[in-house]
Amino acid sequence: MNILNIRRFSLALAGFVLATLAAIGSLTAQQVQVPSSFLSPQAPSSSFVDNGSGSGGQGSGSSSNLNPIGMFESSPFTYLLTVNEGYNTNFYAVHDNPTQTLFTSLQAQVNYKFGGPRLQLNSSLNAGVTYNYNISQGVQYNGRFTLSAVYLLTPRLTISGNTAIGFQPQQNGGGANFANQFTGSMFFTNTSLQAAYQWSEKFSTVTSYSGTINYYFDQQGDKQQGANNQSFWQSTITQSFNWLLLPKTTITAQYLATPTIFGNSGLNNFGNGVQVGFTQVFNPRFKWTLLGGAQVNSNPARVLPTGQTSLSYQFGPASTLTWNAQLGTQASSISGVGVTPTFSSGLAISHAFTPRISANLGFNFQEMFYQNQPGVTSSFNQTTFNVTLGANYRINNHISLSAGYQYTDVVAPGNVTYAYAQSIPFVGANLSF
Numbered sequence: 297m298n299i300l301n302i303r304r305f306s307l308a309l310a311g312f313v314l315a316t317l318a319a320i321g322s323l324t325a326q327q328v329q330v331p332s333s334f335l336s337p338q339a340p341s342s343s344f345v346d347n348g349s350g351s352g353g354q355g356s357g358s359s360s361n362l363n364p365i366g367m368f369e370s371s372p373f374t375y376l377l378t379v380n381e382g383y384n385t386n387f388y389a390v391h392d393n394p395t396q397t398l399f400t401s402l403q404a405q406v407n408y409k410f411g412g413p414r415l416q417l418n419s420s421l422n423a424g425v426t427y428n429y430n431i432s433q434g435v436q437y438n439g440r441f442t443l444s445a446v447y448l449l450t451p452r453l454t455i456s457g458n459t460a461i462g463f464q465p466q467q468n469g470g471g472a473n474f475a476n477q478f479t480g481s482m483f484f485t486n487t488s489l490q491a492a493y494q495w496s497e498k499f500s501t502v503t504s505y506s507g508t509i510n511y512y513f514d515q516q517g518d519k520q521q522g523a524n525n526q527s528f529w530q531s532t533i534t535q536s537f538n539w540l541l542l543p544k545t546t547i548t549a550q551y552l553a554t555p556t557i558f559g560n561s562g563l564n565n566f567g568n569g570v571q572v573g574f575t576q577v578f579n580p581r582f583k584w585t586l587l588g589g590a591q592v593n594s595n596p597a598r599v600l601p602t603g604q605t606s607l608s609y610q611f612g613p614a615s616t617l618t619w620n621a622q623l624g625t626q627a628s629s630i631s632g633v634g635v636t637p638t639f640s641s642g643l644a645i646s647h648a649f650t651p652r653i654s655a656n657l658g659f660n661f662q663e664m665f666y667q668n669q670p671g672v673t674s675s676f677n678q679t680t681f682n683v684t685l686g687a688n689y690r691i692n693n694h695i696s697l698s699a700g701y702q703y704t705d706v707v708a709p710g711n712v713t714y715a716y717a718q719s720i721p722f723v724g725a726n727l728s729f
Contacts, residue, residue: 375729376405380698382722387431389704389716397430401722414448422462436465452494459487483511498540507531510627527559528627530635544577548587552602556627556635563634565595567625569602581610593625593635596667600625600637614648626664630714632672637665651690658684666711676710688726696726 380401386394403424410417420442428434440462447455463483488506495501511527536550554567569591576584588603607619621641628636639662646656660682668675686700701721708714 372409374407374409376403376407377727378403378405378724380722380724382720384428384718384720386716386718387428389706389718391713391716394716394718395430397428397434399426399428399434401426401724416446417444419443438462438464454492455490456492457487457489459485461485481513483509483513485509500538502534502536502538504534504536505531506534508627526629526631528556528563530554530556530627538575541574546575546577548573548575550587552591554591554625556625558627558634560632563595563632565593565625565635567591567593567635571602571604583608591624595634612647614646614654616644616646618644628664628666630666630673633666633669636667639663653687653689655687656684657686658682660684674710676708676714678711678714679707681705681707694727694729696728698724698726700724 378401380403381398382401383396383398385396387397388395401424403422405420405422407420408418420440422438422440422442424438426436426438428436440460442458442460444458445456449455461484463481465481486506486508488504490502490504492502493500507529508531509527509529531554533553534550536548539547541547549572550570552567552569552571554565554569556563556565556567558564569589571587571589573585573587578584584605584607586603586605588601590599591602592599602624604622604624605620607617609617611617619642621639623639624637625635626638626640628634640660641662642658642660644656644658646654648654660680662680664678664680666673666676666678681704683703684700685702686698688696688698690696699722702719704716704718706715706717
């Protein structure tokens, strides 16, 4: 009888310990809050990634090894394999005599997620190879590493950042505009860092840095003008001051410094600008930000209007609409041309029709205003339209089928050598585990 009582007591004690640990794990999960960014929201990705459900780990049976993370959560790693078969109507993106080709693409990706009460960390590593059937030396390689983190340093100070580093092929390589564009591979990195401090209930500041580096590798076709000279590092340093005017309205004033460094130092530019605007939160699902101002550039010396706006709306549990627009300057891809005034806008819609069927639609527009530079280029506008459409069908937690279409049309009435049209339809299969 004593043995039976001891067993009952042991089972009750074990149940109490497990319940306590589960409650602690639940409380911890509820305390993990990633603050929303003070910057403009990014458009959602057009690619579908199914992380799968994962299975829980196995306990050792010893009370000293009871760990809610190890026992009740899935592995922080997820893996994705994607195979796409598609068709490119203008492989080299040229105006005349486009080269068409079928292609097969294989991509592999590893994702890692880590979370705690104060730190959220996400990273991914992607590598891929594409074979273009109708192209000489048609094998292309690409790779990318991304890392994002949010850290609650103190109850008032939040530090966040993200970076993407990778390489990819350049697909401009024939036709009349070959002398001013580049072939071969390109190294790129995009990085942003942000520190947000809540000085009081209504006043906060955000100090941020964002930078883009594009490095073009020389090939036989462009060694004469030097692709490396057009490689650039474009940065934006921003200091924002935010005042909560109304419960759902924030007034913002910010200073921006935008240095741009090229491989050809004669193209370097430094910009100083100010912007003022507001952020309006209509409800937890609908937010709008609008900023406008001016920027003084050094090369060439001139004052240009600047502005940015973003709108995000969640119209369903797994359905979003995001619109972004920006007016400013951007590094040019034309040899001998530095930064140029640019207006860009993008609309992205993603919608889950059912738990298994989802789709996305994207519209992008860009207008670049090139000024006359004797011996380099004449004045002309380059307009780019881009439409993307994708659909995904999830067979189960690990396998999904996808299809998509991308259309790009570049119009340059003043210089048709920079104009082209390109269509890329594709179908694919995805395996995640």
